[in-house]
Amino acid sequence: MTTTNRSSIFAGVSALLIPAAIGMVFFYAPLEKTMGSVQKIFYFHLPLAFSAFLSFFVAFVAGIMYLRTRRQIWDARLAASVEIGVVLTTLVLITGSLWGKPIWNTYWTWDPRLTTSLILWFIFASCLILRSAVEEEGKRATYSAVMAIVGFVDVPIVFLSARLWRSIHPTVIRSDSVGLESSMLITLLACMVAMLTFWIGLYKFRVSLQLQEAAASALLNPKH
């Protein structure tokens, strides 16, 4: 019961923080000189990307911990973070494309970061498909733990090889890392905090839901 209460606290706080962050994006942060109002999407894009990578890192750690301890809680954590990670990566790809269209004049380009996000999305979405295809709980947990670990190991390889296979590099991509105006930085940090609070709330909800589902199915068909 306490888990649910704590997750509602995080959800409640993020319900206040996210509108506040949106307010800051539109009323506090200054308009970017060359990109104009389009650049506002950056304040969501970066926190989304950060929390997506965080989800996959949590899934990786949970996968290792599951294989070591075989405790169900780690499987629930893995499942929750993979689910959230896939949703957030989808949003990252969408916001990135929307931002890319007016700025780079294309929705898609094979830049290392874009490539890495896309392949990450594929790997972890396939992990979700795998979970839906296996009925036995122990098997499902082991298989998805292996996939989460393998998938995470693949990330740096994808990033490095994407640099190699693409010889014509759009250099524009670095535009987001040049020094930010301090009010922009504060807005970005506010968005980051809001997003992370939201992430924790969502994560706790999903973990407790996974555990409840497991408990319910254990009641329905006791140990075959």
Place this chain on the structure above:
Amino acid sequence: MSSLRQVRFLLCKDLRVELRKKESLVSMAFFGALILVILNIATGIGKQVDAETGAGILWVAVIFSSVLGLGRVFAREKENGCVAALLISPAAPWEIYVAKALVNFTLMTLSELVLVPVFYVLFGAQLNGDPLNLVPILLLVNLGFSVTGTLISAISAGTRRNEVLLPILLFPLLLPLIALAVKATSAALAAQPFSELLDQLEPMAAFCVIFAAVGYLLFPFAIRED
């Protein structure tokens, strides 16, 4: 020394089964050749492809046909409950992993002996690179595909949707390897010197090493039947 014998024993066993039934190899070569013919028609009859497109076509055929063989590597063991027998045999899980990866490596290499000549017959008119330069690329991809694929096929064979899940799980992981292979192959087909290929071959070798290590560590978990 004894693990070497175990691996050789398991490898010979699988190759003997393959030699008698010829199910994987024939379907791999046949399907691969079929894909090459389809792509030849798709690129437009009478048109010559350049090195870059040719490289992509060769790899589509190789990867898609290899998945057929890979799916059989474990499905064959699952069908009669042979995995359990393998696990209670004196062979350690990692020895099974190495043997299975070698089986798949052998099957891929043999099927490429058919596919690459077919590729040259259909698309070779404009490609003037030395075909021997393709050999290291092919071998590295076979190795990377086998070490990654054996781990993933142990997972997918444990589910009831093996044939569907295997490519879905495997292809995203292989993307970096294949992308590098396509780049190296297009350089080889465009008659660039071998030293030009090393930029791609080195990271490909690194991919093989990393995934061999990952497979070695994770395979015992993936194969165990609780």
